[in-house]
Amino acid sequence: xxxxxxxxxxxxxxxxxxxxxxxYGNNTKTSGVAxxxxxxxxxxxxxxxIVVEDIIDTGITLAKLVNHLESKGATSVSVCxxxxxxxxxxVPLKLSGSGKCYVGFECPDYFVVGYGMDFAERFRxxxxxxxxxxxxxxx
Amino acid sequence: MKMEDDMLESVLWMAHEIQxxxxxxxxxxxxxxxxRSFVVLGxxxxxxxxxxxxxxxxxxxxxxxxxxxxxYGNNTKTSGVAxxxxxxxxxxxxxxxIVVEDIIDTGITLAKLVNHLESKGATSVSVCxxxxxxxxxxVPLKLSGSGKCYVGFECPDYFVVGYGMDFAERFRxxxxxxxxxxxxxxx
Numbered sequence: 589x590x591x592x593x594x595x596x597x598x599x600x601x602x603x604x605x606x607x608x609x610x611x612y613g614n615n616t617k618t619s620g621v622a623x624x625x626x627x628x629x630x631x632x633x634x635x636x637x638i639v640v641e642d643i644i645d646t647g648i649t650l651a652k653l654v655n656h657l658e659s660k661g662a663t664s665v666s667v668c669x670x671x672x673x674x675x676x677x678x679v680p681l682k683l684s685g686s687g688k689c690y691v692g693f694e695c696p697d698y699f700v701v702g703y704g705m706d707f708a709e710r711f712r713x714x715x716x717x718x719x720x721x722x723x724x725x726x727x
Numbered sequence: 728m729k730m731e732d733d734m735l736e737s738v739l740w741m742a743h744e745i746q747x748x749x750x751x752x753x754x755x756x757x758x759x760x761x762x763r764s765f766v767v768l769g770x771x772x773x774x775x776x777x778x779x780x781x782x783x784x785x786x787x788x789x790x791x792x793x794x795x796x797x798x799y800g801n802n803t804k805t806s807g808v809a810x811x812x813x814x815x816x817x818x819x820x821x822x823x824x825i826v827v828e829d830i831i832d833t834g835i836t837l838a839k840l841v842n843h844l845e846s847k848g849a850t851s852v853s854v855c856x857x858x859x860x861x862x863x864x865x866v867p868l869k870l871s872g873s874g875k876c877y878v879g880f881e882c883p884d885y886f887v888v889g890y891g892m893d894f895a896e897r898f899r900x901x902x903x904x905x906x907x908x909x910x911x912x913x914x
Contacts, residue, residue, distance in 0.1 A: 592776040601898075602897075602900055603893075603896040709790040
């Protein structure tokens with residue numbers, strides 16, 4: 589959702605692709621282990637890459653992804669994240685080359701859903717971002 | 728205004744026309760699927776923008792996932808061979824699935840995908856496609872179970888870009904849908 593809206597506000601020509609990275613499973617806390625599940629289709633060699641993430645939590649997943657993109661020969665790796673849970677950072681935000689960092693909002697330490705973000709694959713289609721009632725987690 | 732606009736020979740649907748039609752499709756799906764849980768399965772990468780807008784117009788709870796299916800390569804005509812590259816993460820067994828596609832051309836890719844989803848045990852498979860190139864259909868549109876079909880616009884036989892759809896991975900971010908100037912293909 590974030591990518592779809594963001595790119596419509598970028599006036600320059602660009603290419604778009606997606607990677608799948610798994611870390612949460614069906615829980616509300618990151619497992620600490622990040623696996624790059626589905627790689628991107630575009631050849632990133634000698635390209636400037638802007639990684640677009642919904643949320644940065646510990647930073648473990650993102651650090652692994654940036655390393656992976658560097659290994660693919662990207663000229664630079666920038667990051668554009670909608671929500672930044674600054675207080676939960678374990679691994680500092682790492683960019684590459686002339687990479688820049690763009691943050692939408694600082695996010696308090698709640699598990700949030702909506703605008704693409706899920707709890708157990710639900711709630712992604714909400715146009716807003718919010719916190720679930722505790723009883724939803726018991727279901 | 729986007730730099731890529733200069734490379735379009737004509738605009739077939741403007742952003743506001745697309746948004747209005749997407750809203751209608753979302754309302755139709757909301758009416759038809761009330762009371763059922765379902766999965767919106769987008770076909771990456773082309774349907775990413777359509778899925779993002781469509782789900783915001785569906786008033787029911789839903790799950791979202793994507794599959795990657797390759798057929799075009801870097802050409803403007805379908806190769807006729809469809810491979811399901813990346814499977815979806817959600818278990819589709821006993822679920823109602825709505826496949827969301829940017830465009831249907833020959834129907835080969837979609838038929839293969841619907842068969843694949845049936846084999847995964849989906850209760851029904853519906854299709855919601857933004858553009859339908861009816862005149863190029865080789866394989867009839869096939870649904871599954873109580874599956875329904877939703878079409879945004881009938882599309883004339885041009886190669887179109889924009890609103891998620893690409894030529895060689897470019898032009899996906901245009902908010903409109905249009906036809907490229909012929910010289911762009913020579914680049």
